[in-house]
Amino acid sequence: MTRAELDKSPADVAAMFDSIAGRYDLLNDVLSLGQDRQWRRAAVRAVEAYSGELVLDLAAGTGTSSQALTGNGARVIACDFSQGMLREGARQRGGAVSGGVACVAGDALELPFEDATFDAVTISFGLRNVQDTDRALREMHRVAKPGGRVVICEFSHIPVRAADRVYSGYLMAALPRIAGLFSDNTAAYEYLSESIMDWPDQAGLAARMQRAGWTRVAWRNLTMGVVALHRGYRPEE
Numbered sequence: 001m002t003r004a005e006l007d008k009s010p011a012d013v014a015a016m017f018d019s020i021a022g023r024y025d026l027l028n029d030v031l032s033l034g035q036d037r038q039w040r041r042a043a044v045r046a047v048e049a050y051s052g053e054l055v056l057d058l059a060a061g062t063g064t065s066s067q068a069l070t071g072n073g074a075r076v077i078a079c080d081f082s083q084g085m086l087r088e089g090a091r092q093r094g095g096a097v098s099g100g101v102a103c104v105a106g107d108a109l110e111l112p113f114e115d116a117t118f119d120a121v122t123i124s125f126g127l128r129n130v131q132d133t134d135r136a137l138r139e140m141h142r143v144a145k146p147g148g149r150v151v152i153c154e155f156s157h158i159p160v161r162a163a164d165r166v167y168s169g170y171l172m173a174a175l176p177r178i179a180g181l182f183s184d185n186t187a188a189y190e191y192l193s194e195s196i197m198d199w200p201d202q203a204g205l206a207a208r209m210q211r212a213g214w215t216r217v218a219w220r221n222l223t224m225g226v227v228a229l230h231r232g233y234r235p236e237e
C-alpha cells in the first residue's frame with residue numbers, strides 16, 4: 001500500500017495518487033456523502049470564468065472540476081504531476097485534449113508556464129497535498145495575469161468546537177474504514193484524514209495567501225467549514 005506522510009514527499013504523493021486514480025472519483029462521492037459535487041459547483045461559480053479566458057486548474061487530478069470550468073466558454077489547462085490521475089481523467093473524457101480542457105503534466109512548485117499567463121488560477125483539494133504551500137501560492141501568483149484571480153477549494157476546520165470534535169472523530173475513525181470497503185489502499189485515506197487535521201484554518205490560509213502576494217483575500221465556509229473557498233487577486237501593475 002502506498003501512502004504519503006505529512007512531509008508530503010512529492011514522489012510519495014504522486015505514487016499514492018497514481019495508486020488510487022481508478023477509484024478516486026467514486027470514493028470522493030462516497031466519503032463526502034455526495035457533498036463534493038456541491039463544493040465543486042461552488043468553486044466553479046467562484047472562479048466565474050468566461051469565454052475568451054484561460055484558466056489553470058492546478059493539481060487537477062482526473063479533471064473532475066476542469067470540465068465544469070469551461071461551461072461559459074473558457075479554455076482550461078488541467079495540470080497535475082500524477083500521470084495516473086491525468087491518464088484516468090483522459091480516459092474518462094476520451095482524450096488528453098477534449099471539450100476545452102487540455103491536460104498538462106507539471107509540478108505546482110515549478111509550473112511549466114510563462115509569467116502572467118492565466119486569467120484565473122484555481123486548485124481544488126490539491127494545495128494541502130503540495131509539499132511547500134507557500135511556494136505553490138507564489139507560483140500560482142506568478143502565472144496569474146495582473147488583476148487575475150485565484151480560487152482555492154480545500155478542506156478546512158469547523159469553527160464550532162463540539163461539531164469539530166464529531167467531525168474529527170469521523171475523519172480519524174470512520175473515514176479510513178469506509179474507504180477500505182471500496183479501495184485496497186486504506187492507508188491513502190488515513191493520510192487524507194491526517195492531512196486535513198494538520199491543515200491551517202481559514203484565517204491561517206488567508207494569511208499565507210497574502211504573504212504570497214494575493215490581495216483582497218476573502219473566504220467563505222461550505223458545509224459549516226468542512227470545506228472553505230478562498231479567493232484573492234493578483235494586484236494590477
Ligand SMILES: C[S@@+](CC[C@H](N)C(=O)[O-])C[C@H]1O[C@@H](n2cnc3c(N)ncnc32)[C@H](O)[C@@H]1O
Nearest residue numbers: 017059060061080081082107108124126129130
Ligand atoms: C485530492 S487530489 C485533487 C484532484 C482534483 N483537483 C479534485 O478536485 O478532485 C490532489 C491532487 O494534487 C496533486 N498534486 C499534489 N502535489 C502536486 C504538485 N506538487 N504538483 C502538481 N500536482 C500535485 C496530486 O497528484 C493529486 O492529483
